[in-house]
Ligand code: SAH
Ligand code: SF4
């Protein structure tokens with residue numbers, strides 16, 4: 206009998222990847238994903254602990270789910286197994302069990318391969334199963350192969366955990382020590398994904414560029430080498446990786462940006478602050494000028510590289526001058542897109558007990574000033590594409606009928622009227638308009654009406670033209 210599985214995911218892309226892997230582990234037990242929690246046989250909340258609000262949402266969600274669980278029991282429709290996974294489970298497992306005893310399973314990110322045992326235990330006994338171990342074995346050696354059809358653009362975890370201990374961050378505690386999967390395992394997974402239709406792979410890791418995996422013939426590889434090996438897979442058209450730490454950006458990886466055409470010209474390279482004093486207090490172990498020089502080297506290797514970043518405003522002790530240095534760095538670097546956050550004190554992290562916490566008001570003001578600057582940069586970046594032709598990998602249906610949505614090499618979302626058969630293909634699209642967070646365009650047509658931007662048509666472009674013409 207098939208059972209209904211609902212997974213709700215918060216947090217980073219690693220959590221999105223993990224949710225897909227949990228579904229893979231549960232598939233042999235008869236669980237099939239559904240879109241709604243109501244009536245489901247299992248509900249998993251895959252949680253994030255990175256900022257305060259993220260954790261609070263879990264408890265409010267649990268209240269709602271408890272009612273659904275009770276309704277299902279009253280209707281004698283079987284039992285809803287309710288589970289909390291992810292980083293809140295890891296950090297606050299015992300508190301969840303105490304505060305929400307109706308939760309059946311609470312387990313951390315390194316235990317997903319043991320889900321069948323946990324489910325068996327939870328089905329047998331009353332009370333919550335709690336598992337927040339960091340097992341000696343790697344879950345990657347035990348997780349089943351991913352289900353076919355991960356999508357045109359898909360994630361592949363290559364590295365997990367973090368040894369850097371930035372003073373604001375919970376990740377080293379919730380994900381554990383840094384771990385790199387062996388190259389052969391990653392390449393095999395990538396081949397299977399491509400055979401099942403994936404065209405773009407986004408390599409994931411909390412510190413993805415710190416990846417140093419065992420090479421297929423022994424020795425240790427760095428990420429640049431892995432990217433080159435993946436680029437040899439026939440049919441894999443695009444490679445990306447995220448998230449990188451400035452200190453781990455080595456020459457080999459920078460060279461890969463210059464030399465591997467499948468490696469997309471977009472890099473998420475968080476700097477957090479532009480003030481050396483704050484960077485030191487954050488334990489980032491580099492200066493603002495180190496970051497500027499790194500960006501210069503990257504742009505020398507790949508002149509059209511689009512940069513993205515993360516910023517924290519209102520870190521304890523941050524002065525107006527420190528914040529001005531952040532604005533200055535943003536102006537100097539120029540971002541295509543970026544994320545910015547108010548500092549949120551996290552239990553167990555050193556910065557949380559720093560006496561110099563700032564008021565919510567100061568954080569709010571600084572965040573809005575920073576976001577204004579970043580938004581202006583994003584708008585300018587996107588406007589620069591109007592009238593140009595860009596190769597878009599269509600990876601999903603658009604919001605409106607007859608539209609497809611995809612990404613440019615520079616990670617912009619692009620939507621256009623397009624035949625559904627163009628899904629999964631790279632198509633030249635002329636950009637007509639730049640909206641705040643996306644581009645709107647027109648698919649190039651056979652009559653040659655669209656050539657602005659002057660890219661030489663690639664084979665997939667010609668194929669796309671043929672498909673459009675026959676549509
Ligand atoms: N490994 C990545 C970041 C992972 S967390 C790196 O080192 O860059 C994602 C982002 O969340 C961080 O880059 C940071 O900007 C933000 N963040 C992490 N902890 C935070 C906190 N306590 N308060 C506010 N933002 C935080
Ligand atoms: Fe967190 Fe720093 Fe590790 Fe990134 S590098 S995950 S911010 S501790």
Ligand code: F3S
Pocket residue numbers: 215216217218219220252253254255291292375376379380411
């Ligand atoms: Fe959140 Fe854990 Fe990712 S805290 S950002 S889900 S590593």
